[in-house]
Amino acid sequence: MDLSGKVIAVTGAAQGIGASICQELSAAGADLALIDLNTDGLLRTQALLDTESETYPIDITDESSVEATFAQIVKKWGRLDGLVNNAGILADGLLVKRTDKSISKMSLAQFESVIKVNLIGTFLCGREAVASMLNCQSKGVIINISSVARAGNIGQSNYSASKAAVATLAVGWGKELARHGIRAAAIAPGVVKTEMIDALKDQAKERLNASIPLGRVALPIEIAKGVRFILENDYYTARVLELDGGLVF
Structure with missing residues (x-):
């Protein structure tokens, strides 16, 4: 796909990886529909773009708002x-934590909060994007942002399950929608440089970097370049692109 003049929607566009994705796609000539709950963040991202864009401050778990x-x-x-389904949240915690005096459990609300945004939000946006593409007779692309944690990680029952x-979903959609000329794929990043990573103590950063074969965390732009690769490569579908620096959980 030549991105010049194309219209791409990006969820979680207000900051971090989402903002970098928007900048990379704008640099390639795409117009952007920026989706996020954070209105101020959306405007900051929009100010960085060279192409036409529009902001949509919505809750992606609300079906009527997504439609x-x-x-x-x-x-x-x-x-x-x-569509780049990038929006996601964390609410980490052990499934069950035992101390000398008590046993605490991950609450259903804690589990559901992550599943609702990461999975249901992705489903709703993906469904509406495909319906829109079919109505417009567009041979478009859906990209879901997964994670290396999809293999399972301590303290991330909810996040790992969602990712x-x-x-x-992306693999299934790629197979299901190929007959319509629509591609779907996913990207599974490892640890990415964010404000949370920047806030770690130096010793913790050193341990983290040492656990990654390439010796460092990913930059948001490196994930954005993966998104651009999938969009531009018309033979990539129904697969998961791993961008984790060799990290394995």
Whole structure:
């Protein structure tokens, strides 16, 4: 896909990896539909772009809001060529924690909060993007941002389950939608440089970097370049692109 003049929607566009994805795709000539709950963050991302863009401050777990947003995107541009399902949250904790005096459990609310945003939000946006593409007769692309944690990680029952699920969705969608000329894939980043990583003590950063074969965490732009690769390579579908520096959980 030549990205010049194409319309790509990006969720979680207000900061971090999402903002970097928007900048990379704008540099390639794409127009952007920026989706996130953080209105101020969306405006900051928008200010960094060279191409046309529009902000959509919505909750991606709200079905009616997602439906209305994708209808607005198509109304504005008359097309939709891609979606990057990047929005996601963490709410880490052990499944069950035992101390000398008590046993505590991960609450259902803690589990559901992550599943709702990471999985249900991805499903809703993916569904509406595909419907929009079919209505516009666009041979578009869906990319779900998964994680190396999809293999399972201590203290991340909810997050790992959600990221395994969105990777599986992408593979299934790629197979299911190929007959319509629509591709779908996922990216599984390892540890990415974020404010949370920057806040770690130097000793913790050293241990983290030492656990990664390449010796460092990923930069957000390196994940963004993976997104661009999938969008531009018309033969990539139904697969998970691992961008983890060789890290294995």
